[in-house]
Amino acid sequence: xxxxxxxKNKPTKYEKWWRKLHRIEKFLFRIFFPYKKYGHTEVYDDRxxxxxxxxxxxxxVFFVLVATSKPxxxxxxKELFEKGIFKNFVVKCxxxxxxxxxxxxxxxxxxxxxxxxxxNISVFPEGTRNRSDQIxxxxxxxxxxxxxxxxxxxxPIVQLHKAKFLRRSRVLYGEPLEFSEYYDRHxxxxxxxxxxxxxxxxxxxMYTRLEDMTGKRKHKKK
Numbered sequence: 001x002x003x004x005x006x007x008k009n010k011p012t013k014y015e016k017w018w019r020k021l022h023r024i025e026k027f028l029f030r031i032f033f034p035y036k037k038y039g040h041t042e043v044y045d046d047r048x049x050x051x052x053x054x055x056x057x058x059x060x061v062f063f064v065l066v067a068t069s070k071p072x073x074x075x076x077x078k079e080l081f082e083k084g085i086f087k088n089f090v091v092k093c094x095x096x097x098x099x100x101x102x103x104x105x106x107x108x109x110x111x112x113x114x115x116x117x118x119x120n121i122s123v124f125p126e127g128t129r130n131r132s133d134q135i136x137x138x139x140x141x142x143x144x145x146x147x148x149x150x151x152x153x154x155x156p157i158v159q160l161h162k163a164k165f166l167r168r169s170r171v172l173y174g175e176p177l178e179f180s181e182y183y184d185r186h187x188x189x190x191x192x193x194x195x196x197x198x199x200x201x202x203x204x205x206m207y208t209r210l211e212d213m214t215g216k217r218k219h220k221k222k
Contacts, residue, residue: 017092018071029062035169037066038213039206040155044068048118049176050154052143054136054203055124056162058086063159063171064122072120075107075142096121108146115150125199135207136200144195148182154199158206160216172210177202 011019044051044067051064051072065072076095080086090097096114098107111121123146126137147154153176160170179195210216 014071014092014094018065021065021093022069025062025066029059032165033059033062033163033169034166035063035163035171037171037173038210039173040175041173044155044176045070048115048120048152050115050143050147050152051120051122051157052125052154052199052203053122053157054159054207055126055129056159057129059163060124060159061122062163063157063169067155067157067173068120070120072122073111073114074122075111075124078104108142111146112150115146115152121146125196135204139196139200141192141196144179144199145187145192147177148179148187148195151178151180151183153178156199156203156206158203158210160207160210160214170210170214170216172206172213174202174206 048070049068051067053060053064061074064074072093074090074093074095075098076086076090078097078099080090080095081097096107096110098104114121123143125139125143127140128137130137143154146152155176156174158172158174161167163169177199179198182191182195185191
């Protein structure tokens with residue numbers, strides 16, 4: 001019986017990989033890409049969440065993974081699974097493959113399955129890296145709909161600047177956001193669009209607040 005109990009508690013390869021990523025973050029990333037956390041600085045380990053972050057570089061994943069000690073399934077464009085240096089990463093992280101236009105039904109179903117099983121997922125709602133002068137690019141529909149359909153809170157994360165070598169980044173972690181008034185309702189496109197806009201506005205307000213907190217104001221267009 002004791003051996004059976006030990007076997008049940010033995011971490012899977014997936015869990016071991018995430019522990020390795022946290023060690024990389026602790027002993028390498030935060031040294032060479034230092035950052036300071038603001039807002040909700042304690043880890044979100046009490047339940048599962050959808051972590052949503054603005055997208056400035058591939059290093060953004062580290063700002064998301066430190067929000068919880070538990071594994072996260074990132075939604076990633078399918079091209080990353082095909083070739084290049086990121087293929088091994090997205091496979092080991094058990095990322096969710098999605099087409100560039102964000103209308104992949106299989107990806108939606110896989111995301112919902114993970115959430116209903118009590119696991120975390122992460123979405124970069126802009127769909128691509130933001131190289132513009134806007135605070136956020138227009139959102140692609142997805143995070144809000146998943147949140148409502150699975151009754152999973154969204155944790156918004158906002159960074160001021162993309163991570164750069166030996167330059168301190170500032171990252172703000174928000175309080176969980178829920179669209180509970182939409183639970184158990186038939187959702188139309190207008191409902192989803194309204195929730196996406198609420199989420200986007202929340203993140204823009206967080207960005208502005210982080211500028212004020214750090215004295216790092218940049219004049220950008222919404």
